[in-house]
Amino acid sequence: MRIRWKLFWLLAALSLVPLIVLRVNSQLALSRLAERLSTRVGAHLVAEAKTRLGRTVEDHARLLAARRQDLALAVALQADAVGQALAAPLDERHSPPLEAIITTALPPMGMGMGMGIGRADHPDHDGFTDTPGYFRLDLEGRPLPLPIDPGRVLLRLPPEAHPDALSPDAAALAGLARPLKRVAALVGPLAHFQDTILADGTVAVYPAVPGWPRRADPLSAPWYQAAVAADAPVWGQPQGEPGTGRVSVVVAAPVRRPDGGVVGATAIFTPLSDLLASVSSPGHIAPDIETLLVLAAPDEKGAPRLLVEAGEVVRAARHGGHNWQAFVHPAPLASPDEATLAVMALDVAAGTSGVVRLPYNGREVLAAYAKTGDNEALLQLAPVDDVLAEAEAVAGDVDGSIRRLYVVGSFIAGAVMLALAFVSLAASRAVTRPILTLTDMARRLAARDFSARVPVKGHDEIAELGRVFNELAPTLDEHVRLCESVALASEIQHRLLPGQPPDIAGLALGAVCRYCDATGGDYYDILPFDGPKAGLVGLAVGDVTGHGLEAALLMTTARALLRPRAAAPGTPGEILADVNRELARDTMGAGRFMTMFYLEIDPAGRRAAFARAGHDPALVHDPATGQTSELTCKGIVLGAVDDAAYATGLIAGLAPGTIILIGSDGLWEARNADDEMFGKDRTRAVLALAAPHGPQAVCQALMDALDAFRGETPLADDVTLLAAALTSPTPT
Numbered sequence: 001m002r003i004r005w006k007l008f009w010l011l012a013a014l015s016l017v018p019l020i021v022l023r024v025n026s027q028l029a030l031s032r033l034a035e036r037l038s039t040r041v042g043a044h045l046v047a048e049a050k051t052r053l054g055r056t057v058e059d060h061a062r063l064l065a066a067r068r069q070d071l072a073l074a075v076a077l078q079a080d081a082v083g084q085a086l087a088a089p090l091d092e093r094h095s096p097p098l099e100a101i102i103t104t105a106l107p108p109m110g111m112g113m114g115m116g117i118g119r120a121d122h123p124d125h126d127g128f129t130d131t132p133g134y135f136r137l138d139l140e141g142r143p144l145p146l147p148i149d150p151g152r153v154l155l156r157l158p159p160e161a162h163p164d165a166l167s168p169d170a171a172a173l174a175g176l177a178r179p180l181k182r183v184a185a186l187v188g189p190l191a192h193f194q195d196t197i198l199a200d201g202t203v204a205v206y207p208a209v210p211g212w213p214r215r216a217d218p219l220s221a222p223w224y225q226a227a228v229a230a231d232a233p234v235w236g237q238p239q240g241e242p243g244t245g246r247v248s249v250v251v252a253a254p255v256r257r258p259d260g261g262v263v264g265a266t267a268i269f270t271p272l273s274d275l276l277a278s279v280s281s282p283g284h285i286a287p288d289i290e291t292l293l294v295l296a297a298p299d300e301k302g303a304p305r306l307l308v309e310a311g312e313v314v315r316a317a318r319h320g321g322h323n324w325q326a327f328v329h330p331a332p333l334a335s336p337d338e339a340t341l342a343v344m345a346l347d348v349a350a351g352t353s354g355v356v357r358l359p360y361n362g363r364e365v366l367a368a369y370a371k372t373g374d375n376e377a378l379l380q381l382a383p384v385d386d387v388l389a390e391a392e393a394v395a396g397d398v399d400g401s402i403r404r405l406y407v408v409g410s411f412i413a414g415a416v417m418l419a420l421a422f423v424s425l426a427a428s429r430a431v432t433r434p435i436l437t438l439t440d441m442a443r444r445l446a447a448r449d450f451s452a453r454v455p456v457k458g459h460d461e462i463a464e465l466g467r468v469f470n471e472l473a474p475t476l477d478e479h480v481r482l483c484e485s486v487a488l489a490s491e492i493q494h495r496l497l498p499g500q501p502p503d504i505a506g507l508a509l510g511a512v513c514r515y516c517d518a519t520g521g522d523y524y525d526i527l528p529f530d531g532p533k534a535g536l537v538g539l540a541v542g543d544v545t546g547h548g549l550e551a552a553l554l555m556t557t558a559r560a561l562l563r564p565r566a567a568a569p570g571t572p573g574e575i576l577a578d579v580n581r582e583l584a585r586d587t588m589g590a591g592r593f594m595t596m597f598y599l600e601i602d603p604a605g606r607r608a609a610f611a612r613a614g615h616d617p618a619l620v621h622d623p624a625t626g627q628t629s630e631l632t633c634k635g636i637v638l639g640a641v642d643d644a645a646y647a648t649g650l651i652a653g654l655a656p657g658t659i660i661l662i663g664s665d666g667l668w669e670a671r672n673a674d675d676e677m678f679g680k681d682r683t684r685a686v687l688a689l690a691a692p693h694g695p696q697a698v699c700q701a702l703m704d705a706l707d708a709f710r711g712e713t714p715l716a717d718d719v720t721l722l723a724a725a726l727t728s729p730t731p732t
Contacts, residue, residue: 009458009459009460010457010458010459010460010463013457013458013459014457014458019416026409027402027409030402030405031402034399034402042388045387045388046357046366046384046387046388049366049382049387050355050366050368051355053355053366053368053380053382054353054354054355054368054370056368056380057353057368057369057370057378057379057380058353058370060276060370060378060380061353061370061371061372061377061378062370064275064276064372064378065371065372065373067187067190067275068235068251068275068372068373070186070187070190071187071190071191071251071268071270072233072235072251073186074183074184074186074187074190074191074268075233075251075252075253075266075267075268076232076233076253077183077186078179078180078183078194078196078253078266078268079233079253079254079255079256079265079266081176081179081180081182081183082173082176082179082196082255082264082266083255083256083257083258083263084179085172085173085175085176085179086169086172086173086255086257086263087257087258088172099151099152099153099174099175099176099177099178100152100153100154100155100173100174100175100177100204100208101149101152101153101154101155101208102155102157102163102166102174103154103155103156103157103163104156104157104158104159104161104162104163105156105157105158105159105201105203105218127149127151127152128147128148128149128208128209128210129147129148129149130145130146130147131147131148131150133189133192133274134146134147134148134192134209134244135244135246136243136244136245136246137244137245137246146209146243146244147209147210148207148208148209149207149208149209150181150207151177151207152177152206152207152208153173153174153176153177153180153204153205153206153207153208154204154205154206154208154209155170155173155174155202155203155204156202156203156204156205156218157170157202158200158201158202161202167200167202169198169200169202169263170198170202173196173198173202173204174204176196176204176206177206180194180206181206184206187268189274190268190270190274190275191268191270192241192248192268192269192270192271192274193205193206193207193241193242193243193268193269194206194266194267194268194269195242195266195267195269196255196264196265196266196267197218197219197221197224197264197265197266198255198263198264199219199228199262199263199264201217201218201219202264203218205243209243222236222239223236223250223252223265223267224252224264224265224267226252227252227253227254227265227266227267228254228262228264228265230253230254231254232253233251233252233253234251234252234253235249235250235251235373236249236250236251236252237249237295237309237330238272238293238309238310241269241271242269246271246273247271247272247273247310248269248270248271248272249269249270249272249275250267250268250269250270251267251268251270252265252266252267252268253265253266253267272293272310276291288382288383288386289380289381289382290311290365290380290381291311291378291379291380291381292308292309292310292311292333292378292379292380292381293308293309293310293311293372293376293377293378293379294306294307294308294309294333294348294369294376294377294378294379295307295309295330295348295375295376295377296345296346296348296349296375296376296377297330297375303342303345304342304345304346304348304349304375305332305341305345306332306333306341306344306345306348307330307331307332307333308330308331308332308333309330309376333360333379334360334361335358335359335360336359337358337359340356340357340358341358343356344356344367344369347369347377348369348371348375348376348377349375351371351374352371353368353369353370353371354368354369355367355368355369357384360381363383363384363385364383364384364385365381365382365383365384366381366382366384366387367379367380367381368380368382434454434455434457434462434463434466437454437455438454438462438465438466438469441453441454441469442469445469445472445473445476450473450474450476450477451473452473453469453470453473454466454469454470456470497513497523497524497525498511498524498525498526501526501695501696502526502528504528504537504603505603506603506604506726506727507537507601507603507724507725507726507727508694508695508696508724508725508726508727509526509695509696509722509723509724510694510695510696510697510698510699510700510721510722510723510724511524511526511696511699511720511721511722511723512699512700512702512703512719512720512721513718513719513720513721514703514715514718514719514720515718516666516714516715516716516717516718521543521544521545521546521551521552521554521555521594521718522541522542522543522544522555522664522666522718522719522720523540523541523542523543523544523555523558523559523720524539524540524541524542524662524720524722525538525539525540525559525562525563526538526539526722527539527540527563527566527567529566529567531567532568532569533567533569533600535602535603535604536600536601536602537600537601537603537724538566538598538599538600539598539599539600539601539660539662539722539724540562540566540596540597540598540599540722541596541597541615541662541663541664541720541722542555542558542559542594542595542596542597542615542638543594543595543596543615543664543665543666543718543720544558544592544593544594545592545593545594546592550592551592554587554592554594554639555594557583557586558579558583558594558596558638561578561579561582561583562575562579562596562598565578565579566598566600571609571611571648572598572599572600572609572610572611572646572648573611573633573635573645573646573647573648574646574648575598575611576596576598576611576613576635576638576646577644577645577646579596579638580613580638580639580642580644580646581642581643583638583639584638584639584640584641584642585642586639587639588639588640588641588642592639593614593637593638593639593640594613594637594638594639595612595613595614595615595616595637595638596612596613596614596615596638597610597611597612597613597615597616597617597618597662598610598611598612598613599618599631599660599662601654601660601724603726603727605652606652606653606654606655606726607650607651607652607653607654608650608651608654608660609648609649609650609651610631610633610648610649610650610651611633611635611646611647611648611649612631612632612633612635612646612649613635613636613637613638613644613646614635614636614637614638615662616663616664616665616668617630617631617632618630618631618660618661618662618663619631619659619660619661619663619683619684619687620651620658620659620660620661621658621659621661621684621687621688621691622655622657622658623657623658623659623691623692624655624657626688628684628687628688631649631651631660632649633646633647633648633649634646634647635647654726655726656725656726656727656728657691657692657725657726657727657728658725658726659687659691659695659698659723659724659725660723660724660725661687661698661721661722661723662721662722662723663683663702663719663720663721663722664717664718664719664720664721665717666715666716666717666718666719666720667683667702667706667719667721668680668682668683669716669717670706670709670710670715670716670717670719671710671713671716672709672710672711672713673710673711673712673713678705678706678709678710682705682709683702686698686701686702686705687702689701690702691725694725695723695724695725696723698721698723699721699722699723702721703719703721706719
């Protein structure tokens with residue numbers, strides 16, 4: 001392609017790219033606007049739904065609490081009326097045949113027979129009529145007619161009693177129709193059935209019904225047992241109503257004689273559907289709402305746990321309405337969010353209202369709850385998808401508008417691009433300056449002016465060359481700076497190592513350190529002490545994991561920590577423990593650590609104490625015997641954990657000429673071209689041959705042997721050797 005056409009496409013691109021970018025940017029901006037709008041609308045709807053749902057459930061909870069207070073007062077009046085009837089003289093009581101239907105209970109059939117189980121009474125009496133609000137449920141939950149007689153009570157006697165010879169207490173219960181009817185009038189339809197049970201098993205039910213469980217032990221009813229043990233009205237958990245199977249709540253109170261003795265209990269049964277008749281579905285929040293009664297019960301650890309007592313699925317009209325016909329035994333709320341459930345349980349136990357968001361039955365819901373009683377709350381669940389339906393509709397409308405704008409904008413952009421193409425073709429002849437500019441910038445770069453940059457425009461070869469040039473300049477600048485920094489770091493690191501071993505009476509020293517990079521992680525130090533440690537000499541060799549600048553920095557830190565600590569009193573193990581504690585603060589979690597062997601030798605006493613932090617043991621060679629042994633004790637690497645302990649080893653009776661060699665694993669782990677390791681056996685052999693010539697000769701001999709062994713193979717790790725030997729005392 002000729003340069004003219006290249007320049008043409010360059011100019012065309014320079015003209016068209018901004019237009020395309022603007023077009024794409026506007027499209028993306030509109031898309032982001034639609035997304036943000038949908039998100040903000042959704043967030044607003046969720047927040048508003050939380051507020052409305054919270055207020056609604058609090059209103060419902062207050063109404064439910066008020067109704068429960070009314071029922072508690074009614075059952076207290078009912079207990080008083082029953083007590084008065086039992087205490088009234090016989091001549092003041094009403095005639096039983098006129099106000100009672102009398103039956104006799106059948107003997108229980110065994111364990112498991114409750115108040116809702118057994119054959120029912122079917123007295124053949126007139127006066128029963130179908131009354132709104134009274135029905136029973138079949139096995140499939142369908143309502144069946146349940147006629148009642150509001151003018152009489154159903155009196156069920158114990159199995160051993162005879163209907164023709166009523167006891168005084170049974171006769172008193174038979175005349176309770178009018179008192180119980182007055183009590184029921186106080187709370188209206190909330191008093192569905194009013195049961196009274198005496199201690200001898202006599203039962204009175206108002207209003208009378210033609211069918212009631214006969215083979216049941218009334219004294220085993222949970223509400224009866226709770227009431228006779230209480231001093232005030234007590235509430236039971238939602239349960240199946242005897243004789244109807246409807247989900248009901250029961251409030252019960254003890255019945256007392258004038259002397260205060262408890263002779264039985266009386267209760268009012270209220271179906272949940274009647275008690276919560278006004279707890280309607282807030283359809284303005286979401287079409288499908290689920291309402292539950294929950295309680296906070298302690299788990300095995302004593303912490304509150306949220307359990308469902310009963311539930312009502314409130315659905316839109318198309319789903320068939322709502323009711324409380326399904327009884328739910330106390331069971332955990334079906335949500336995997338244990339943390340949120342725990343917070344809800346604590347709130348319910350404390351009587352606090354709240355609104356949270358959590359997964360429930362595979363859907364995200366808003367859960368609003370409010371106190372209805374001690375450790376009990378009303379809970380309403382609204383699906384978040386229903387709440388966000390309006391936001392999704394808004395997003396759909398905005399997306400349609402954006403598509404229409406995109407089509408119109410595309411036609412306009414195409415026309416503008418065509419016009420710009422003709423303009424670029426006419427101006428392409430004048431575009432030759434980039435080549436000259438690139439030449440000038442190359443000369444500046446050759447003169448080490450790394451700020452030189454080429455203005456890049458287009459996508460042809462010249463533009464690509466300009467991009468490469470611009471990438472090359474800062475790379476070269478960084479490389480030069482890095483080389484200078486590495487050289488400075490290497491110089492500083494070598495200055496940190498002892499230059500020549502110091503002259504110490506009674507002790508000869510030798511050392512060598514070779515890095516595989518410009519900087520390394522190996523370290524050695526010779527520390528002649530004065531003050532409280534006068535006469536001792538500290539010898540240290542460290543090996544940081546890896547090599548390079550990071551290893552050099554960690555080595556420098558370890559040296560700075562070791563020197564002041566070694567000069568203070570303490571055993572080698574204590575010194576390494578203190579150094580490790582400080583070093584771990586910088587290295588824990590970074591994956592960096594180092595090994596170290598630290599030895600304090602007493603030339604005058606011919607003994608030494610040592611400690612090792614994951615480092616290879618030092619070698620001790622006695623030329624007199626030709627034996628080589630190791631100095632070892634327990635201790636993990638430095639920087640791994642901050643509370644590590646290190647043992648201190650001792651060696652005494654060191655003979656003159658005995659060589660102590662401390663080295664890094666870069667020596668014996670070095671490999672040659674055949675991938676063979678130098679090894680510790682070869683190290684011991686060279687040590688034995690060079691030991692008579694002194695510590696420095698040992699170090700040099702080992703390095704010469706290593707160079708001969710590896711040949712042209714480069715070192716893979718740093719190598720450091722530090723040797724010491726006791727000398728014979730100078731005759732005086």
